Amino acid sequence: MTETTASRPRTILLVFFAVFVFTSAHSIALAQMSLGLALLTFIYVAIAQRHRPFVRSLRWFYIPAALYVAWLLPASLLGDTPSGSLSMAREEWLFLAVPAGVYLFRTERYRRVLVTVLASAVALVSLYALLQYVTGVNWFKEYELTAAPVFGYRVQGGFSHRLTFANYFGVAAMFLLGYAAPGGLDMSPRRRKLLATAGCLAMLVTILTFSRMAVAACVITLVLLAVLMGRRYWLPVVGLVVVLAVVIVVVPGIMDRYVDSVRNDLNPQYEGSRLFIWSHTAEIIGEHPLFGVGPGNFYEEYKSRLAPGVPAFRQLAHAHNDVLNVAAVAGIPGALFFELLWLLTVIHLWRGFRRGDLSDSQRRLSLAALLASVVFWLGALTEATFVDEEVRQMLMFTWAAGLSVWYKDNVTPEDRPARHSA
Numbered sequence: 001m002t003e004t005t006a007s008r009p010r011t012i013l014l015v016f017f018a019v020f021v022f023t024s025a026h027s028i029a030l031a032q033m034s035l036g037l038a039l040l041t042f043i044y045v046a047i048a049q050r051h052r053p054f055v056r057s058l059r060w061f062y063i064p065a066a067l068y069v070a071w072l073l074p075a076s077l078l079g080d081t082p083s084g085s086l087s088m089a090r091e092e093w094l095f096l097a098v099p100a101g102v103y104l105f106r107t108e109r110y111r112r113v114l115v116t117v118l119a120s121a122v123a124l125v126s127l128y129a130l131l132q133y134v135t136g137v138n139w140f141k142e143y144e145l146t147a148a149p150v151f152g153y154r155v156q157g158g159f160s161h162r163l164t165f166a167n168y169f170g171v172a173a174m175f176l177l178g179y180a181a182p183g184g185l186d187m188s189p190r191r192r193k194l195l196a197t198a199g200c201l202a203m204l205v206t207i208l209t210f211s212r213m214a215v216a217a218c219v220i221t222l223v224l225l226a227v228l229m230g231r232r233y234w235l236p237v238v239g240l241v242v243v244l245a246v247v248i249v250v251v252p253g254i255m256d257r258y259v260d261s262v263r264n265d266l267n268p269q270y271e272g273s274r275l276f277i278w279s280h281t282a283e284i285i286g287e288h289p290l291f292g293v294g295p296g297n298f299y300e301e302y303k304s305r306l307a308p309g310v311p312a313f314r315q316l317a318h319a320h321n322d323v324l325n326v327a328a329v330a331g332i333p334g335a336l337f338f339e340l341l342w343l344l345t346v347i348h349l350w351r352g353f354r355r356g357d358l359s360d361s362q363r364r365l366s367l368a369a370l371l372a373s374v375v376f377w378l379g380a381l382t383e384a385t386f387v388d389e390e391v392r393q394m395l396m397f398t399w400a401a402g403l404s405v406w407y408k409d410n411v412t413p414e415d416r417p418a419r420h421s422a
Helices: 008-023 028-049 056-077 082-105 108-135 162-179 189-207 212-229 231-250 254-265 274-287 298-303 322-354 360-379 389-406
Strands: none
Touching: 008 028, 008 082, 008 108, 028 082, 028 389, 056 082, 056 322, 056 389, 082 108, 082 389, 108 162, 108 189, 108 360, 108 389, 162 189, 162 212, 162 360, 162 389, 189 212, 189 231, 212 231, 212 360, 274 298, 274 322, 298 322, 322 360, 322 389, 360 389
16 A cells, blocks of 8 residues: 555654664664654654644643643752853663654554564573673774683673663563563464563673673562453463573572672761762751752762772762652752652553553553553662663563553554554
């Protein structure tokens, strides 16, 4: 069928957004350029089709998001470096990926394309990461990988840091496994195997980063998936949990990471422990409770509280906890808006999964986004993951997928999700 003039801009939008999804797994520069082009195209499509992205049915998401972003303005202007803080706050433009993604995920065939593109990118980069673990190759960077305990190397794909890689692939793994969850007649066995394989590969390479919280988050979220699936589907999910546990035990050095790290993190005198970092962050919040120190100013504030001679790598730019980091940068009100956004989003993802009036594909979107959010949130307990743009891009993609089921508007028959398409 010849593509009509009306549908061509939507196809262009899909292409740009799909490129954004594919490149987000290994290149932040390419991903953000693609997202920028997608957003420009989305504005044109929204105007031409009179599409309303900020509908009443999604106000519970957009209002706290807007309050959080708006609070960053006075927090930036009242800090020590207003221009620098405003520049740092520009990262919040990633929220705009949500309305564009919601628009695309409402259409079943677009949904299949985007999820398949994500699975393909994750599988491809995961295979490269496996090669990294065995050989230590790092084709896209000029430095060598860190050696893993006993054997191999700690993988990081094409990212600059293995924690970024671990958090991104942990989130992506649970999104794909959640969407490929058993049940429903709207997905062929071949397609389900493809998504599940990509999710398992992503989880495996997450383990091979030796990042303890990302690995623990995956295990915890897999258990949650088993609970949500019910007894009928416990066997495959529990089997995956067992396999994952065996890998953690068998791969040399992973268990040692937990023993040594927990011991260090409970030492309040050790500059690298979470207790030390969080207590010093609490001091910053106590001195700047309303507007914080402003985006980009945490480093200097934290450094000023350290004893002379503390190594440079212990002079941190974030609080190693998302909520504490937001409170330090944007004050307690900013942290409350941030937590409200998370709370309402997770509640609606859960409700979307439980809704009986949705198609199987839509309910799995809600489940996938819920599981991905749990992995992200658990990782954010010990890392400031929300300021890590690579991982946040993945979160915005998953939120767009999950929130799309709540969009209420006049939808053309072509846009209505089919219940039993392959």
